[in-house]
Amino acid sequence: MLGALLERSGSGRGTLVEVSMLEAMAHFAVEPFAAFFALGVAPTSSDRPRLAQAYILRTADDRLIAIHLSSLEKFWLGLVQGARAPTRLARDRALQRRAWRASSNYEALGEELDARFSRAARCGLGRRG
DSSP states (O other): OHHHHHHHHHHSOOOOOOOOHHHHHHGGGHHHHHHHHHHOOOOOTTHHHHHHTEEEEEOTTSOEEEEEOOSOHHHHHHHHHHTTOOHHHHHOGGGSSHHHHHTTTHHHHHHHHHHHHHTHHHHTTTOOO
16 A cells, blocks of 8 residues: 555656455454464353453543553553543553453453543543643
């Protein structure tokens, strides 16, 4: 796709791009397939979000936001600071490493973040002043 965009910017002509949807999406299932074939563990619907550290959270105005925490550690630290997180998030040893947040602490972290964001407007989260 990048090549097609470069061609368009240079020549002004579009380019046909054909993509196999199976091949494009196969990388999203690598971990569940590996677990199934190596360990006999059947994948569940929460496997991918857990591995990607993805959360969908409800906000105080009853809207939904999505966050993705599998990036560099500095983004986790930024979220903790920006959310004015309690000691639970900032200093809890179970949440100090991404691998720990993605494993057995995934659901608990999601509940904590959901609780914080759902009351965000009332506690001033996100406001600058």
